[in-house]
Amino acid sequence: MIENLNKVSVMRLTAENLSARRGEDLIFKDISFTLEGGESLVLTGKNGSGKSTLLRAVAGLLRPESGRVIWEQDGAEAEMRAAEACHYLGHRNAMKAELTVSENLSFWRDFLGDFNGNAGIGIGEAAEAVGLGGITHLPFGYLSAGQQRRMAFAKLLVAWRPVWILDEPTAALDVSAEEVFTGLIKEHLAAGGIALAATHQPLGLKEAQELRMTGFAGLMEDIW
Amino acid sequence: MTALLLRDLKLSVRAGGGALIGVLFFMTVVAVIPFGVGPDLNLLSRIGPAIVWIGALLSALLGLDRMFQTDREDGSLDLILMQEHPLALTVLVKCLAHWLGNGLPLVIASPLLGLFMNMSEVAIGATMLTLLVGTPALTFIGAVGAAVAVALPRGGLLVSILVLPLAIPVLIFGVSASYAAVEDPAPFMPPFLILVAITMFFAVIGPIGAALALRNTAD
Numbered sequence: 001m002i003e004n005l006n007k008v009s010v011m012r013l014t015a016e017n018l019s020a021r022r023g024e025d026l027i028f029k030d031i032s033f034t035l036e037g038g039e040s041l042v043l044t045g046k047n048g049s050g051k052s053t054l055l056r057a058v059a060g061l062l063r064p065e066s067g068r069v070i071w072e073q074d075g076a077e078a079e080m081r082a083a084e085a086c087h088y089l090g091h092r093n094a095m096k097a098e099l100t101v102s103e104n105l106s107f108w109r110d111f112l113g114d115f116n117g118n119a120g121i122g123i124g125e126a127a128e129a130v131g132l133g134g135i136t137h138l139p140f141g142y143l144s145a146g147q148q149r150r151m152a153f154a155k156l157l158v159a160w161r162p163v164w165i166l167d168e169p170t171a172a173l174d175v176s177a178e179e180v181f182t183g184l185i186k187e188h189l190a191a192g193g194i195a196l197a198a199t200h201q202p203l204g205l206k207e208a209q210e211l212r213m214t215g216f217a218g219l220m221e222d223i224w
Numbered sequence: 225m226t227a228l229l230l231r232d233l234k235l236s237v238r239a240g241g242g243a244l245i246g247v248l249f250f251m252t253v254v255a256v257i258p259f260g261v262g263p264d265l266n267l268l269s270r271i272g273p274a275i276v277w278i279g280a281l282l283s284a285l286l287g288l289d290r291m292f293q294t295d296r297e298d299g300s301l302d303l304i305l306m307q308e309h310p311l312a313l314t315v316l317v318k319c320l321a322h323w324l325g326n327g328l329p330l331v332i333a334s335p336l337l338g339l340f341m342n343m344s345e346v347a348i349g350a351t352m353l354t355l356l357v358g359t360p361a362l363t364f365i366g367a368v369g370a371a372v373a374v375a376l377p378r379g380g381l382l383v384s385i386l387v388l389p390l391a392i393p394v395l396i397f398g399v400s401a402s403y404a405a406v407e408d409p410a411p412f413m414p415p416f417l418i419l420v421a422i423t424m425f426f427a428v429i430g431p432i433g434a435a436l437a438l439r440n441t442a443d
Contacts, residue, residue, distance in 0.1 A: 061302050083306040092299030098238040099231070110227030112307065 010075055011037045011162050013058075013082060013194055017067035020050070020057050026065065027053050028213060037162070037192040040185070040205050044198075045213030051198035052091070054213065055167050058196065059088045071163075073116075085115065086163040091171070093152035097141030101127070101151050104140050105158050112159035119160060126157040131180050145172040153181060164188060166197040178203075228304075228314065229321045235294075236325025242287035247329045250283040254337040265342045272341030273351045273402035279337070280330045280355055281362065281395055285387065287326045288366035289373065289380040291318060292438065296374050301438070311435035319360075319367050319431060327359035350405030350412070354419060358398040361423040364430030365390045371437035394422055 012034060019029045027050035035041055043051040056062040058069050060083030071082035078085075095104045105123045120126070127133045130150040140148065149172050156164055164185070170178045182204045185195050189205075197203060236243045257275050258268060295301040304314060334355050338348035369387040373379030401415040 059302070059306060061305060080308060084308045086306065088302060088306060090299050090302060092297070092302075094299035094303050096231070096235060096294075096298065096300070098235055103231070103234065107227050107231045108303070111225075111231075112303075 010073060011085075011192070011194065012070075012072040013085070013163055014070045014072065015058060015067065016070065018054065018057055018069070019065040019067060020053050020062060021065045022053060030067070031211070032067075033209070033211065035163075035194045035196070035209075037194060038189050040189055040195040040197070040208040042197050042199060042203060042205060042208045042210050043213055044200075044210060049213040051213050052167050055088075055165050055196060055198055056090075059083050059086055059165050061088070082163075085161060086165050087156045087159075087161040088165045088167075089152060089156060089169055090167045093148050094155070095140045095148065095152055098139065100137055100139050101143070102136040104151070105136070105154060108155050109158040112161070114159070115161050120158040123154075123158055126154040127151070129157055129180075129184060130154045131177065146174060146177060149173055150177055150180075153184070157184070162193050164193065164195045164197075166195065166199075168199060169197060170199065170201050170203070225309065225313070225317050228317050232318060232321030233325055236321070242290055243325045243329055246283040246287050246326045247333050249286055250279050250330050250333055251337065253279040253282060255340055258340060269342040269344065269347070272338060272343040273347055273406075274399050275341060276334055276337055276343075276351050277355070277358075277395055277399045277402065280334065280359060281391060283330055284327060284359055284362040285366065285384040285391070287322070288363075288370050288387065289383040291322050291367060291370040292374045292434075293370070293379070301374075305438065311438065312431040315367060315371070315431040315434045315438070316427075319363050319434075322367075323360050323363040327363055330359060331355045344406060347402065347406045351402045354398040354401045354416065357416070357423055358394050358419050361394045361419075361426045362387075362391055364423070364426035365394075367430050367434040368437060371434035371441075374438065375441050390426075394419065397422065 014034045016032050018031045020027050031054065033041060043054060045051055053062060057064045060069070060081055069082040071078045071080065071085050102123050105126065109120060109123065121129070123136060124133060127136050130153050132147060132150050135143070140151065143151065153169065169181055173181070178201065185197070185203065185205065189195060254275055261267060261271070292301060295304065305311065331352060334352050335348050338351060343351070366383065366387050369383040372386065373383045376382060397415045397419040401412060401419055404410040404412040404415060
């Protein structure tokens, strides 16, 4: 993964004054941040404070009320949408229960393709990396919730993307799996990647920026 | 894109896929008609092409709502929306896969059902040909309905109702071309070519409309 550093030299993900609505209510207002290669951002805050909404807005899945997300590489604003540089791991695993794990992973590898010539790692290797080598022949639906989550994470490894957007990545996971995930995220950051994570558990990322989401209630306090 | 096509084809034949359900429903609808209208062979062969077409239309509508909904439920749709591929192209590929998995089996099953209806060889051939040309149009029209109703929990019936008015012309020209092949004065080519034109028209409009609807699905 280290060689990826050389191919994409300078990367920057910038969010400018993002605001988003759910129905009538502004969930958050004027959030800005800048992340460069190797940096990470951890979103904390209680349920309903807008963590998932912010991540969906950055991933381009939700049209923000105001502001924009910019992806820069090699010092210039890239022509692609920021979402194309991102992996998004949401609450749902985006894997088909009817297909085997390796069919699922190879589909995502082929469909997502490579990014600026950076390919991901093999399917077997990715399954090993999340600690579940040797069961890729099983249908995804046969796995336990925690195993499914691990395999969904393996999807991030088979196709390389510089930005990982992780929404509650460690839900349904045991302690050892959390360590595995933290290790993989650190490795990704060390290789020049960027990570955004919404989480309740501390991920153990030392130099992470932290953004505390206050949600609707917080906005109201400002207004009054 | 090939990966998407192969995945959707695999899903349509695996457990819970729509391919077999559609064909079974088609067979059920057409097979009960002779019991309902009685053993009048002349009547059966006269209404045969229309019944086969109506059966195919209903079975095609049956599987439409799952086109995007399964992908939405497990989160795959989010990832598909994020990619750089033009969304209309992705939708077109999904339509092709859906047609290969759900529409083509109907076309293949239609000669057998033509025998149930005491249709002549020419009529069976014409019905099969018009179904082959016409069912893709149903899929492309249905994609728009499926995309609009993707966020609704039980959108199945709604999709059928949304799509039905647009599917009626396909039915009219499909059936009239099938009849024209067996009844002498009516020419076969004009309605058949209009059917081809409808399919090609919706092959362009359908994916674009569905892509727009998917982009604007707020959640």
